[in-house]
Amino acid sequence: MTLKPKRVFSGIQPSGMLHIGNYLGAVQQWVQGQGTKVNFICIVDLHAITMPQEPAALHRQTRELAALLIAAGIDPQQTTLFVQSHVRAHAEGCWLLNCITPLGWLERMTQYKHKAQRQESVLTGLLDYPVLQAADILLYDSDEVPVGEDQKQHIELTRDIAGRFNSLYGETFVLPQPIIRESGARIMALNDPHAKMSKSDFTRGHAIRVNDSPDEIRWVVKRAVTDPGRDITFSADPARAGVNNLLQIYELFTGQSRAAIEAHFAGKGYGALKTDVAEAVIEGLRPIRERYEHLITDPAELDRILAVGATQARAVAEPKIREMMAKVGFVLPTL
Numbered sequence: 001m002t003l004k005p006k007r008v009f010s011g012i013q014p015s016g017m018l019h020i021g022n023y024l025g026a027v028q029q030w031v032q033g034q035g036t037k038v039n040f041i042c043i044v045d046l047h048a049i050t051m052p053q054e055p056a057a058l059h060r061q062t063r064e065l066a067a068l069l070i071a072a073g074i075d076p077q078q079t080t081l082f083v084q085s086h087v088r089a090h091a092e093g094c095w096l097l098n099c100i101t102p103l104g105w106l107e108r109m110t111q112y113k114h115k116a117q118r119q120e121s122v123l124t125g126l127l128d129y130p131v132l133q134a135a136d137i138l139l140y141d142s143d144e145v146p147v148g149e150d151q152k153q154h155i156e157l158t159r160d161i162a163g164r165f166n167s168l169y170g171e172t173f174v175l176p177q178p179i180i181r182e183s184g185a186r187i188m189a190l191n192d193p194h195a196k197m198s199k200s201d202f203t204r205g206h207a208i209r210v211n212d213s214p215d216e217i218r219w220v221v222k223r224a225v226t227d228p229g230r231d232i233t234f235s236a237d238p239a240r241a242g243v244n245n246l247l248q249i250y251e252l253f254t255g256q257s258r259a260a261i262e263a264h265f266a267g268k269g270y271g272a273l274k275t276d277v278a279e280a281v282i283e284g285l286r287p288i289r290e291r292y293e294h295l296i297t298d299p300a301e302l303d304r305i306l307a308v309g310a311t312q313a314r315a316v317a318e319p320k321i322r323e324m325m326a327k328v329g330f331v332l333p334t335l
Ligand code: ATP
Pocket: 011, 012, 013, 014, 015, 021, 022, 023, 024, 025, 026, 146, 147, 148, 149, 150, 151, 184, 185, 186, 187, 188, 196, 197, 198, 199, 200, 201
């Protein structure tokens, strides 16, 4: 008997230029998983409008993100790369799932509470964000969802929503597993090792963006917050979060073992650590930046790739949305 290859689904918002947290926590995993599994990577523009946004920026960032993902190694021949709003089933699935999701489940989501706190007036879409995410995942019968640590709660909620639909209307959905790396699951801000590196924080020194120049990368790493100690070793001690974060970044960009890294830095100071981290990041990002500069000059080719992705995605999502509608009791339109 041949085993069915696993389905992998993940999403990323076109809410700004990718940073190394997105790259190490999510994108690198997606690239490494290509070939053996059936992969869907979705640019989630419907999610991006849950925060106040500017139309011209959203438009530009959607193509920029597509170019960056391809530059970072997402191969459209091996992965279905598409834009969420090109596949209507996502919005439709969200509505059907809204109607079985208790409000209390959404009000306790930590990402919602965190983002809502910073708003004067909270948009309904922000509260509903995880239901749309559940629709994304469930429409593709996804087995695995590779994400950063911050998304774990949303995947657990997706399982709860799927379980509820299954028990109300009969077996319909696969319950997905979050796939979270041990190292890189939560890259911290360089100017504050107790806060997650985030796309939407534009303070200089907070993040390294994937297309930053080598000089900018050196500037940011040089000013990274460390700690008053001297040891350059991996550690879960919150007081040493800054050095630990730099070491994790070094580990993921060089692919070296932790023992080899600690031996390399034994007896050296934080100045040397920062120089080596900056150079490792520059070298790791160089091919991505070069491919990106080339791809972004050809928007028609990007649109063509996204059109192929949308056709492939619709072929999976449309029959699934019809199955959902039929189970809920709707009279289906004839095809
Ligand atoms: P925003 O700040 O606009 O919410 P974000 O930086 O959190 O954006 P997303 O598009 O929400 O980025 O996330 C894309 C992927 O990157 C997700 O899988 C998320 O878990 C992962 N990710 C985001 N930030 C980090 C981080 N600091 N470390 C590791 N993974 C991260």
